[in-house]
Amino acid sequence: MTRRKTSTRVDGEITRQRILDAAGKLFAINGFAETTSKSIALEAGVDLASINYHFGSRNGLYQKVLAQAHSSIINIELLNNIAHSGQPAEKKLKAFIELLCNATRSGNEWQAQTLAREILAPTSNLAVLFNQELEPKLLIIRELLSEVTGIPIDAPQLAPCLLNVIAPCMVLLVAGQSVPGALQETANLPQQQLIEHMYHFALSGLLAMGEQYRLTHSSSS
Structure with a gap:
């Protein structure tokens, strides 16, 4: 039995x-x-x-497809492992960038395309995706970026930092190989070279924004 x-x-x-x-x-x-x-x-x-x-229902199925697609690109367990690794903030950032860059070459074509369609033409199911998948992951990423920049996690200045770090890899994931020119050239870079570029670019920007935040708030206090 x-x-x-x-x-x-x-x-x-x-x-x-x-x-x-x-x-x-x-x-x-x-x-x-x-x-x-x-x-x-x-x-x-x-x-x-x-x-x-x-x-x-079909809606229930679609919500599970969106959740699986997002999880295949950014897995919350891997994010937690990075966040709780005990490494310095800059090394955590590099591990996170590596996770994003690896997702661009993971072979998850339909997953990326499905997410892109939902973001560009959102349905009522996007709210479910945000609550179940995106929100917990974004909190972990905000904590990491706060650690790198010194900007408080609830400060509005941290939101564009998050966007600037994630957006380039998301664009590569969705359209890197299909759009000729700079996108395709970037997508075809050797993997380690791509990771190093994204990491150093992100780190420089984050450190600059952290310094700007400190200068602004020290002068106003």
């Missing part, structure tokens, strides 16, 4: 992942609005009832 239950559970997980993979690819190509449950079931080789059984 135990063996049968275990086998059923494993089969269920395989089916669930097959649906997620099929849905992710279709959402990446066609977008949420144009991807039907029927087309997902056909692509995954399952019946429609399986989608509702595992995810409740």
Whole structure:
């Protein structure tokens, strides 16, 4: 009996992942609005009832696809490992930059495309993604950048620092190989060279912003 239950559970997980993979690819190509449950079931080789059984609805499935896509690019466990490594702030920053740069060459094409579609044409599901995936990760990253810059974690001046560090790698992830010119040239750099460039550029900017914050607030106090 135990063996049968275990086998059923494993089969269920395989089916669930097959649906997620099929849905992710279709959402990446066609977008949420144009991807039907029927087309997902056909692509995954399952019946429609399986989608509702595992995810409740097409919306539920889409939310799980977005969460899996984001987790494959920025994993919260890896972020926590960096944050609690006990290393100096600058080394933590380099490890974080390396994590982002590695994501640009991870082969997660449909994951990046699905996220890009949702960000450029947001649905009501974006709020769920933010609450479940983005917000906890952004808090960890803000703490790291606060440690590097000396800017308090709740200071509004830290928000553009976060954007300036993350945005270049996100642009490379979404469009690096597909857009000729500087993006494609950057995406084709040797991996270690790309990491070193992104790290030193980010570090210089963060240190400068930290100094500017201290000067501004020391003169106003």
